[in-house]
Every structure is written in C-alpha cells, then in structure tokens.
Amino acid sequence: MRMKRRKRTVLTRIRDVLFCAIIxxxxxxxxxxxxxxxxxxxxxxxxxxxxxxxxxxYVRLFDNTELLGSFRNTMIIAVVSxxxxxxxxxxxxxxxxxxxxxxxxxxxxxxxxxVVIPEIVLGISLLTIFSKVxxxxxxxxxxxxxxxxxxxxxxxxxxxxxxxxxxxxxxxSMDLGANRIQTFFHVTLPVLAPGIxxxxxxxxxxxxxxxxxxxxxxxxxxxxPLRVMESIKSGVAPDVNALSTLILIATxxxxxxxxxxxxxxxxxx
Amino acid sequence: MGYIVELExxxxxxxxxxVVKSLNLKxxxxxxxxxxxxxxxxxxxxxxxxxxxxxxxxGNIRVEGEAIEDKEPYERDVNTVFQSYxxxxxxxxxxxxxxxxxMKKVPxxxxxxxxxxxMDLVQLGGFEKRYPSQLxxxxxxxxxxxxxxxNRPKVLLLDEPLGALDLKLRKQxxxxxxxxxxxxxxxxxxxxxxxxxxxxxxxxxxxxxDGILDQLGTPTEIYEKPATRFVATFIGETNIFDGAVAxxxxxxxxxxxxxxxxxxxxxxxxxxxxVTISVRPEKMKFRDTPTTDFTIPAVVKDYVYVGSIIKCVVxxxxxxxxxxxxxxxxxxxxxGTTIYPYWDMEDAVVIHGQEQEMLRAxxxxxxx
Numbered sequence: 169m170r171m172k173r174r175k176r177t178v179l180t181r182i183r184d185v186l187f188c189a190i191i192x193x194x195x196x197x198x199x200x201x202x203x204x205x206x207x208x209x210x211x212x213x214x215x216x217x218x219x220x221x222x223x224x225x226y227v228r229l230f231d232n233t234e235l236l237g238s239f240r241n242t243m244i245i246a247v248v249s250x251x252x253x254x255x256x257x258x259x260x261x262x263x264x265x266x267x268x269x270x271x272x273x274x275x276x277x278x279x280x281x282x283v284v285i286p287e288i289v290l291g292i293s294l295l296t297i298f299s300k301v302x303x304x305x306x307x308x309x310x311x312x313x314x315x316x317x318x319x320x321x322x323x324x325x326x327x328x329x330x331x332x333x334x335x336x337x338x339x340x341s342m343d344l345g346a347n348r349i350q351t352f353f354h355v356t357l358p359v360l361a362p363g364i365x366x367x368x369x370x371x372x373x374x375x376x377x378x379x380x381x382x383x384x385x386x387x388x389x390x391x392x393p394l395r396v397m398e399s400i401k402s403g404v405a406p407d408v409n410a411l412s413t414l415i416l417i418a419t420x421x422x423x424x425x426x427x428x429x430x431x432x433x434x435x436x437x
Numbered sequence: 438m439g440y441i442v443e444l445e446x447x448x449x450x451x452x453x454x455x456v457v458k459s460l461n462l463k464x465x466x467x468x469x470x471x472x473x474x475x476x477x478x479x480x481x482x483x484x485x486x487x488x489x490x491x492x493x494x495x496g497n498i499r500v501e502g503e504a505i506e507d508k509e510p511y512e513r514d515v516n517t518v519f520q521s522y523x524x525x526x527x528x529x530x531x532x533x534x535x536x537x538x539x540m541k542k543v544p545x546x547x548x549x550x551x552x553x554x555x556m557d558l559v560q561l562g563g564f565e566k567r568y569p570s571q572l573x574x575x576x577x578x579x580x581x582x583x584x585x586x587x588n589r590p591k592v593l594l595l596d597e598p599l600g601a602l603d604l605k606l607r608k609q610x611x612x613x614x615x616x617x618x619x620x621x622x623x624x625x626x627x628x629x630x631x632x633x634x635x636x637x638x639x640x641x642x643x644x645x646x647d648g649i650l651d652q653l654g655t656p657t658e659i660y661e662k663p664a665t666r667f668v669a670t671f672i673g674e675t676n677i678f679d680g681a682v683a684x685x686x687x688x689x690x691x692x693x694x695x696x697x698x699x700x701x702x703x704x705x706x707x708x709x710x711x712v713t714i715s716v717r718p719e720k721m722k723f724r725d726t727p728t729t730d731f732t733i734p735a736v737v738k739d740y741v742y743v744g745s746i747i748k749c750v751v752x753x754x755x756x757x758x759x760x761x762x763x764x765x766x767x768x769x770x771x772x773g774t775t776i777y778p779y780w781d782m783e784d785a786v787v788i789h790g791q792e793q794e795m796l797r798a799x800x801x802x803x804x805x
Contacts, residue, residue, distance in 0.1 A: 336523035339490050342510040343517045344537035344588065354536075358527045 199416065206409035214403025225406040226414075232407050238395035239411060245307065245391065246375040249314035254368040256315070257322025262356065264323075265330045279320045290317060291384035298385060305387025313385045314375045321374065322367035329363025439501075441466040441624050442487060442592055447496035449482050449648075456482045458648040459496070464592070464626060469618050471627045471635040474645035475671070480628045483645070484594050487626065488517045501591060511540075515592040516585040520600055522577045524569040530556075530580055531565035537588040551587060558617070559583045575606045582614070586621065593618075595627045599634065611638055632672050636660070644668050663786055666794040669715035676721065676759040678714045679795045682706045689782055696754040697732035701785035711795060713788040718748065718762035720784035723776040731779035735759065737770045751776065 208215065209222040229235065264272065282290060294316065298309045337359065341351040357364075379393045386394060392411075399405055442464040449457040457479040464470050472480040485491040487498060489510035498506045505513055516537070525533050534555055538548045556562050559579040569577060578598060585593055598614075599607045615638050618625045629635055635642050636656045643653045644667070652664040663669035670677060680694035690706045692699050692714060701714050727734070735751040738758065742748075742765070749761040749769050759778065763769055770776045 334521055334523060336519045336521050337525055339488075339510070340517070340519060340523040340584075341525070341536070343488060343515075344584065345511045345540040346536075347509070347511050350540060355525055359525075361527075 202409050203413050203416070205404075206406055206413045208406055208409075210406070215406055216403070225410040229407045229410045234390070235392075235395060235407060235411060238390040239392045241307070241310075241389055242376055242392040245310050245314055246372050249311050249318060249375050250368050250372040252311070253315045253318035253322050253371045254364060257319045257367055257371075258326050258360070258364050260319070261323045261326035261330060262360075265327065265333070266335075279323060282317055283320050287317075287378075287380040291381040294381065295384040305385055306389050309385040309387065310382055310389060310391065313381050314371075314378065317378070317381060318371035318374055321370045322364075325367030325370060326360060326363045329360050329366075333359065439466050440464060441501055442626065443497075443499040443502075444483070444487075445497040445499070447483070447486065447498060448494045449479070449486065449491060450494045456648050457486075457493075460648075460650055462643060462650060462653065464624060465641075467622050467624055468640040469615065469625045469627065469638060471629060471639040471642045472645060473629060473632060473635040473642050473671075475630055478645040479648040480630075480645050481596055484517075484596055484626060484628050487592070488515060488594050489513050514590055515594055516588055516590040518578075518581050518585045518593065518595045518598045520597045522569075522581045524577055524580055524584075526569055528568075529565060530561065530567050530569070530572070533569065533580055534584045534587055536584065541588065555583045555587050558586075574602050575610065578602065578610065582617070586617075586623070590623065592624045592626060595625060597629055598627075599629075607634070614638065636672070644671065646671075661786075663715060663788065666713045666715070666788055666791040666798075669713070669786065669788065674718050674760060674762075675715045676718065677798075678716075679791075679798065680712065680714070682708050682710045682712055684708065690787065691730065694733070697727075697734075698730065699733060699779075699785075700730035700782060701787050702782040703787040705789060706787060710789065711792050713791045713795065715786045715788060716780050716784060718760040720780050721759070721761040721778055722780055723751075723761065723770060723778050725776065727777045728779065731777055733778060734775050735778055737772050737774055737776060740769070740772070751778065 205215070206225055207221050207223060208218055209224070210217055210219040264276065291313075294309075294313045295305075298305060298312075303309055303312075337355055338351055341355045342348070346354060377393065378391075379397060382391050382394055390398075396404070396408055399408055440463040442462075444460050444462040447457055447460040447462075448455070460479075460483060462483075472483060474480045482491055486493050486506075487500075489505070489508060489512075493506055496506075497504055500514060525536065528536070531552060535548050535552045538551060543551075553562075553565075556564065559582055561576065561579050561583065564572070564576070564580075569580065572580065581598065595614075599610050602610060611634060614625075627635075627638065639656060641653060641655055642659050644651045644659065646665070646667045652659055652668045654662075654664075659668060660672055663672065663675075666677065669675050678692070678694050678699055680692040680699070682690050683693045683698065684691040685706055685708055688702055688704045690701055690703045690712075692701070692712060699714060703712075706712055723735075733753060735753050737749060738752045739750040740747060741750065745765050747763050747765050747767075747769060749763070750758050751761060751770075752758050761769070761778065
C-alpha cells in the first residue's frame with residue numbers, strides 16, 4: 169500500500185514537471201527562435217536557413233538608420249502617450265470614485281467601448297476625425313490615437329486600486345492640516361501609485377505593440393511595428409531580430425528588477 | 438467655565454433624511470463628553486460636522502466662540518481619531534505621527550522631539566520605522582491617537598475609536614484614554630453606541646435618538662433620572678410601565694396601567710396625562726398581597742444567574758415581562774408563585790410627554 173502510494177507520488181511529480189515544461193516551451197519557443205535567428209550568419213532571403221553564428225547583425229543594426237529611426241519614433245510615442253493617458257486616466261478614475269453625479273453609470277459603461285470595439289473600427293474613426301479637422305497625420309496623430317485607446321486601461325487599473333481605498337485617510341490628512349492639493353500628493357497619489365504604475369505599464373506596452381490603429385493615422389511616420397510589418401514581405405531581416413532581442417533583454421532586466429524589489433522603495437507593503 | 442464647542446440649532450438633512458434635528462449642545466472646556474446612541478441616531482454626523490467633513494444644513498457651530506461652519510477641516514483646531522484608524526499605509530509610524538507637524542511646517546528638530554515624546558506617551562517607543570500593516574489593532578489605535586494629539590488640538594474628536602478591538606483590550610484602552618485626557622487636559626468628544634463605555638469614561642453623556650438630543654447629563658443623572666423613555670431603556674436595564682395618571686395627591690401619583698394600579702413620587706403630573714414609569718430591576722420589591730398603591734399581580738417565570746447577581750423574570754397578566762434583580766443569597770420568590778411587585782415611591786422615575794414613544798412601543802407588541 170505504502171509502496172504504491174510512493175510510486176504514485178513519483179508519477180504525479182513527473183507528470184507535473186512535464187506539464188510545466190510543455191507550457192514554458194510553448195511560451196518561450198517562438199521567442200527563442202527570434203533570439204537564435206538574430207545570430208544567424210545567413211545573408212539571403214528569407215533569412216531562415218542556418219548558416220552559422222555571427223553577431224554581425226547587432227553591428228549592422230546601428231547602421232540601419234531607418235530601423236533605428238522607427239524605433240525612436242515608437243519610444244517617443246510610447247513615452248508621451250503613456251504620460252498623457254496616465255495623467256488623464258488617473259484623474260478620471262479618482263474623479264469618478266469621489267464624486268457622485270447623474271449619468272455616472274452610463275459614463276462607466278461607455279469606458280468599455282474603446283476596449284471592446286475592434287481596433288480597425290477605432291482606427292478608421294480616428295482617421296476620419298483627423299482628416300475632417302485637418303490635423304496632418306504624423307507624430308501628433310499617432311500620440312493622440314495612442315492616448316485614446318490607453319486611457320480606459322489606465323482608468324481600470326487605477327479604479328481597481330481605488331476599490332480598496334479608504335476615503336477616511338484623505339479626511340485624516342485634511343484633519344491634520346493638509347489642504348486638498350497637499351492631501352492628493354502626500355496621501356492619495358502614493359497610495360494609488362501601484363495601480364497607476366500598472367496602468368502606465370499597460371499603456372506603454374499597448375503603445376509599443378500597436379499596429380492596426382497606428383497604420384491608419386501614421387501618415388509618413390513609421391513606428392517600429394509598422395516597419396517590421398513592411399519588412400516581413402521580404403522575410404524578417406536578422407537586424408530586426410537583433411533589435412527585438414535587445415528589446416527582449418531590456419524587458420527581462422526590467423521584470424527581474426521589479427520582481428526582486430530593487431525598484432520598489434517600500435518593500436514592506 | 439467657558440464653552441469650547443457650541444452647537445446652535447444645528448440641522449443636517451440628506452435629501453429626505455433628517456439626520457440631525459435642531460441640535461443644541463454646549464461642550465465645556467476640558468470635559469470628556471460622550472455622544473451616545475444607537476446606529477443612525479446622528480451622533481457620527483454631529484462629530485463630522487464639528488470636524489468639518491460635513492456641512493450643517495442649518496445652524497451654527499462655534500469653537501472657542503468663533504464660528505467655524507464655513508471653515509475647511511484643515512483650518513479648524515480640532516483633530517479626529519477615526520473608527521477605521523485611517524493610518525497612512527505608505528508611511529512609517531513616525532511619519533504618520535509627524536504628518537500634522539510637517540503640514541504646519543514645524544522645524545525638523547522640533548518635529549522629532551514632539552513625535553518621540555508623543556510615541557512615549559502612547560507607549561509606542563521603538564516602533565518608529567514600522568508600517569501600519571505590521572501593527573496590531575490596539576497599536577494602530579495608539580498611533581491614530583498620537584497622530585491626532587500631536588497638533589495639540591483644543592478638542593479631540595473620537596469616532597468609536599475602540600469599536601474594532603476585542604473586549605479586554607477595549608476595557609484597557611478605555612482607562613488609558615481617560616487617563617490621557619486628564620493628563621493632557623484636552624476636551625474629548627467621544628462617539629460610541631456602547632452605553633457601558635459611555636458610563637465608564639464620560640464626565641457628561643449626550644444621548645441622541647433619531648437625530649434628537651434626548652438628554653445631556655452626568656452618568657449618574659442619566660442613569661437615575663432618565664428624561665425620556667428611550668434614555669431609560671437604552672442605559673442599563675429597566676422596567677417600563679405606560680399608563681394614565683388616575684390620581685394625584687401630596688406629590689404622589691397613582692397610574693392606571695393595564696390590569697391595575699402602580700404609584701410613584703411626582704409633582705409634575707396632572708390627572709388624565711399619559712406617563713411612562715421606569716423602575717430599575719435592583720429597586721424592585723415584592724409582597725404576597727396587593728395594596729391600594731400597587732395592585733398588579735405577577736407570576737414568577739424564570740431565574741437568571743449572572744455571577745454575583747440573580748435576575749428574576751416575572752410575567753404580568755398582559756404577558757409583559759419585568760425583571761427583579763437581587764444580590765446572590767438574598768431572598769427571592771419561588772418559581773410559579775404569584776407576587777405583587779412594588780417599589781419605594783422615590784425609586785420610580787415618571788417620564789412625561791412620551792406619547793409618541795408609547796404608541797411606537799404598542800405597535801411593536803407581538804401577539805402570540
């Protein structure tokens with residue numbers, strides 16, 4: 169009986185490990201292909217056959233001004249739109265939490281619409297608006313578009329944090345002599361910070377990723393994803409893989425840093 | 438003695454809810470005043486109006502003679518201890534307590550000196566670097582008190598500060614709070630629904646009921662001379678008899694209630710008036726035969742032993758139960774026997790003008 173049980177636990181263990189391994193393989197195999205291919209010495213399209221190891225693509229990457237320029241555009245758009253959508257979204261979430269007004273539930277519901285409607289619809293409607301009011305398509309329209317689809321995500325994140333928010337800490341702050349603005353910066357904002365940071369991170373990720381909406385409103389400006397999409401027609405060039413690998417490394421470093429708490433000031437919370 | 442806080446004809450109306458009804462209250466300097474009442478009686482709203490979190494719909498609130506009803510909470514010289522503690526979760530205990538001083542731009546050296554002194558005062562020395570989430574309920578409560586006291590307010594408002602603590606800790610904190618109040622000589626306005634807590638700690642108690650201040654007095658006054666039917670039933674146990682005055686002579690009234698006559702000492706009643714008579718269980722007496730002043734029979738139903746006290750439950754002919762209380766070992770009637778309860782005339786309190794309450798009490802009688 170005892171033997172049997174032990175045998176079974178060993179079997180379950182093997183099964184569990186195998187199961188996990190498959191999941192992680194499934195998740196990381198596609199990523200690893202990019203990393204591997206970024207060091208492929210092949211020079212002929214479609215850049216798939218393995219011709220030996222090289223780091224040449226990482227060097228050539230820095231000569232490819234078009235690719236680097238598109239990456240710079242993407243970063244500028246991501247940073248600016250994240251900043252704007254985080255500020256607007258946080259204010260919106262706090263306002264909707266603190267004040268009661270008529271039609272609040274309708275406004276609440278409307279928030280979900282930009283999230284659930286197909287991006288292609290949002291892209292077309294944004295393009296229509298920008299053409300009607302005659303804003304030249306370019307960086308500005310890209311940023312505006314990214315702010316538009318990021319705001320709801322920021323609001324959802326901040327609101328999740330607000331759900332557990334004890335309003336009496338704001339009252340306590342004012343009771344102790346802080347005015348409304350001081351209270352916001354000393355109490356409300358720091359307590360909401362994790363939710364705001366989560367929302368900002370999401371907005372940033374969405375912005376870097378976006379293709380469909382950007383495709384409609386970019387004008388002559390190329391973002392990194394749009395540039396990659398174009399190059400796919402002739403196979404993904406290894407220098408694109410190289411840049412993707414660098415982005416991947418930066419992301420992993422960031423995740424490791426946050427998870428280990430190095431970036432967190434207050435580990436205790 | 439001067440009044441430090443004065444409320445004059447204060448009303449608070451939320452939509453159709455009249456939460457506080459023309460409240461007049463004068464708080465003396467240095468006293469421990471408790472606002473006592475069941476939930477929804479307006480006591481917390483009253484406190485929040487003094488703190489500045491709610492605006493009175495009508496009326497004036499003065500602190501040290503100065504009208505403050507238009508001032509923001511941060512412009513008032515009062516501080517609050519919140520029921521939920523409301524500590525800042527992202528700050529250390531030190532920063533929590535120092536918050537008020539930092540907002541007032543007190544020099545850093547002085548902040549440190551005052552915070553450390555305050556932490557000693559509430560016995561939290563050594564906890565400077567901890568965060569609120571690392572403290573127990575009682576410790577959080579001390580931080581909340583220290584944080585509110587550091588600005589040296591003229592009045593400290595406490596909103597059921599001990600509500601979340603277990604019984605033993607609550608008793609201990611009651612004594613500590615009382616000691617702190619005496620030591621610092623600050624006026625405390627304390628909100629609670631716990632009548633025992635109110636009796637233990639307060640210099641005076643203001644009992645609120647449905648937004649109305651029913652009675653304001655010392656614990657003894659309130660226990661021995663309840664002004665309303667509600668106060669009599671809310672503070673301690675009592676036996677309530679509703680009836681009509683049948684006869685008045687020599688400062689003594691005979692009152693007809695269901696199934697008979699009871700009597701009490703009273704100079705205010707007129708014949709035909711409806712009155713409520715309240716008699717504490719420990720003042721109840723009994724004998725085997727009726728007298729002209731007391732003709733109500735009662736059957737002994739049950740005994741309840743509460744340590745040093747024995748409570749005897751007797752049933753009146755109309756089904757109402759009344760309680761007689763004796764120290765253990767004293768003589769009590771036997772179960773099932775019929776007795777005639779009575780009391781010394783001066784031990785009964787005659788309460789006037791409670792027709793509304795009587796009607797309400799009648800409505801709530803359950804017919805079985």
